[in-house]
Amino acid sequence: MINVFVLTSHGDYAKAALASCELITGPLDNFSTVSFNDPMSVDDVVQQYQQIYDKNTQSEFIIIADITNGTPANAANIFKGTHPDVKIYAGLSLMLILALATGTPIDEAFKQSLAMSGLITNERKVPASSKENIDKTSTVDPLVNVRIDARLIHGQVATMWTRSVNATRIMIVDDQVVQSNVQKMTLKTAVPGGIHLSILTAKGAAERINAGKYAGQRVFLIVRNPQMLKIMQSAGVKFKNINVGNMSMSEGAKQIAKSVAVTPDDIETFNALSKSGIHLYHQMVPNDHQEDLMTLITEGK
Incomplete structure (x- = not known):
């Protein structure tokens, strides 16, 4: 089953973060964004979730909000009331989107994003991917x-x-x-x-x-x-x-x-x-x- 990610935020942060990611990855067809701007209501945000959901009924539907308890997240919880299969996360960031875009499972993606945050020094390393079945067999030509x-x-x-x-x-x-x-x-x-x-x-x-x-x-x-x-x-x-x-x-x-x-x-x-x-x-x-x-x-x- 394909994961569909809905990135949602106050203002256009989610849209800008996805655009930044696509500069690196190219177009990401399984990512959508919902922006909460004045004078929108909670119901307006819920309606946008529904519109995206209706186009992806055969996919795992994951909403990632910018912060917990903000209007985008609150609207997601209301939406989940009639769609119990939906998963909701908070903590949207470019590093998180990059990890998801390269196939990292979402829980592992959050761990990687956390590990990559903080002071950058020459000892810092980007965490290795936990993707299964990576072929590291030797080759005649290295x-x-x-x-x-x-x-x-x-x-x-x-x-x-x-x-x-x-x-x-x-x-x-x-x-x-x-x-x-x-x-x-x-x-x-x-x-x-x-x-x-x-x-x-x-x-x-x-x-x-x-x-x-x-x-x-x-x-x-x-x-x-x-x-x-x-x-x-x-x-x-x-x-x-x-x-x-x-x-x-x-x-x-x-x-x-x-x-x-x-x-x-x-x-x-x-x-x-x-x-x-x-x-x-x-x-x-x-x-x-x-x-x-x-x-x-x-x-x-």
């Missing part, structure tokens, strides 16, 4: 995903990609990041709990991969630009597929997709990688359709 992402570890990577590819290690390859203690500390803070982290130069990463240092692991390799991958390829690392997720606008760059801007140097590097037999594609989040990168480059000329 690189289970190779991604170009200018933001390195961020919401989409930590909450969606790492989980989707069942990674046991995130490997950041960047010759500049290696030299920055601040950036390394930030990455250590952002890596999901239970996931190992390596921050290496292109040459160092190639040497370790070629030496079989990651045998039996599932490595999610992330770089900020294609040049790092070309250096690794020249050092003997073999790539089958490269996912181009996010490349920021810079001087001389042109936009070829919503989140991808490439410079002439980038295009030259991508051409070389493509001619060597590597499949290059653009995909922001796992649920998105893969788009052939070389086609995007050609169409963007």
